[in-house]
Amino acid sequence: MVTTIEIDEGRHKQAVANLKEAGLRHYVDARLTDAHELVRQLKGPFDFVFSDADKEWYKNYFVDVYPKLKIGGCFTAHNVSMRRGRGGGIREFLDHLESVPHLETTINTDSRSGISISYKGPLEKKPDTK
Ligand SMILES: C[S@@+](CC[C@H](N)C(=O)[O-])C[C@H]1O[C@@H](n2cnc3c(N)ncnc32)[C@H](O)[C@@H]1O
Known part of the structure; x- marks a missing residue:
């Protein structure tokens, strides 16, 4: 669903x-x-999230969703390109993504507006299997 x-x-x-x-x-x-309220309330778990609403709230959406994102799940956000002088919370959002452990983020720039794609990795490192 x-x-x-x-x-x-x-x-x-x-x-x-x-x-x-x-x-x-x-x-x-x-x-x-209003997604500001509902995102907080939704239970999840989520496999995939696409954020394309108010950019100044992106970090908050991510913070609310992340605990409910499955391991291996993906959080994506549209319009994250800073090229056209976009600010409005995007820098703060991207900086936050970088600070989250076990999260791997790439920015796809095939469309000029840019889409961030963040995968939630396993919380524990796998034991060495030598
Ligand atoms: C760039 S449009 C994207 C719409 C849709 N993803 C599409 O491709 O047609 C952003 C949408 O976010 C909605 N939006 C903005 N703030 C919102 C909020 N706090 N809660 C829910 N929707 C919001 C706007 O009304 C607008 O329709």
């Missing part, structure tokens, strides 16, 4: 209509609410 969150009613309605048209409505729990 996929959970999506949208705060704007018109966009939420459009998303639901698109999902219906594509025959995917039953696979998606589309919520109309």
Whole structure:
């Protein structure tokens, strides 16, 4: 099951209509609410997270989701490129990713806006198997 969150009613309605048209409505729990609150409340666990809402809140979304992200799970975020002078929380978000142990992050720049892709590795190092 996929959970999506949208705060704007018109966009939420459009998303639901698109999902219906594509025959995917039953696979998606589309919520109309403030993600600042709901992300904190959702139980998880999550295999994959895509963040594309308010950039100044990215770090908070990550902090709220990370304990509920499965080992081997992936947190991604859109528009993380600093090239076009984007600030607004992106630097803080990227710095935070770097500070998290067991997290491996790459930035995909195939699209100019940039997508961060962070994998949650195993919390314990595997014992040496010599
Ligand atoms: C760049 S758009 C991306 C929309 C969608 N991912 C898409 O590709 O069509 C960002 C969306 O985040 C929504 N948004 C911004 N702040 C939000 C919040 N606090 N909670 C939920 N949605 C929010 C906006 O209303 C907007 O529709």
